[in-house]
Amino acid sequence: MTTIDREAAPATAVAALPSLLAAVTGRGRLALALGVLPVAVAAFFRDPQRRTDVEPARRDDVLSPADGKVMYAGPGQEGVAPEGEWQQISIFLSAFDVHINRSPVSGVVTDVTYRPGKWLAAYKHESAYLNERSDITIEDVVDGEVRRTHVRQIVGLMARRVVTRVTVGERLTAGQRIGLMKFGSRMDVFVPPHVELLTEGGDRVVAGESVLARWPSA
Incomplete structure (x- = not known):
């Protein structure tokens, strides 16, 4: 089982801002592309069971x-x-x-x-x-x-x-x-x-x- 450490929250929120900005300005494809960034940041804080x-x-x-x-x-x-x-x-x-x-x-x-x-x-x-x-x-x-x-x-x-x-x-x-x-x-x-x-x-x-x-x- 893998969880995400609590330190991920602020970093992921910041990483999501470009995608949100692109979405509200009608740039759908760009928003989808930028959506990879917060996912990658959250993955950095993964905490697998050992x-x-x-x-x-x-x-x-x-x-x-x-x-x-x-x-x-x-x-x-x-x-x-x-x-x-x-x-x-x-x-x-x-x-x-x-x-x-x-x-x-x-x-x-x-x-x-x-x-x-x-x-x-x-x-x-x-x-x-x-x-x-x-x-x-x-x-x-x-x-x-x-x-x-x-x-x-x-x-x-x-x-x-x-x-x-x-x-x-x-x-x-x-x-x-x-x-x-x-x-x-x-x-x-x-x-x-x-x-x-x-x-x-x-x-x-x-x-x-x-x-x-x-x-x-x-």
Whole structure:
């Protein structure tokens, strides 16, 4: 089942104005042609059901937080990764991908930080630290081990707004919806060095279903 996120309403209304104007001025064919625009905008905000909506994820799995293509998977890049030692997975979302974001792991939100910035193309390296973005830190304790995962929503050239719907202290389950980014963007996931990466550059991934990495079992 696929629904439409509530953020679609204002954007779709604006997109419908040219078609309505053409209709009231008697330009029927033009109105029909322009009617494709609000439909396309509404489709951008589609929110399909994923497996984790009905079936819990394995506790050691780090799920993809976004639909898209893996641009990079490896050691944390200098100037991009948070302070400390991390592995990094960067996912590029085109305008045609589903833009609903999901939590890659279960745990408690310990930090949410929004940073205003530029709107460089999301596939550019510098977009990770110059563009508008929201950083989310999630922590969980499994068999006495503190597991910390860092997620970053980054807007792109077309995306001009990041929407984050989680707050500090909130407990999340893996695959739970945490927000969205509007019109083409990027999402980074950072995990500690001892976590096994299971994806590589060029892979297509699906939010809430594709496994990007796996914590070692106790």
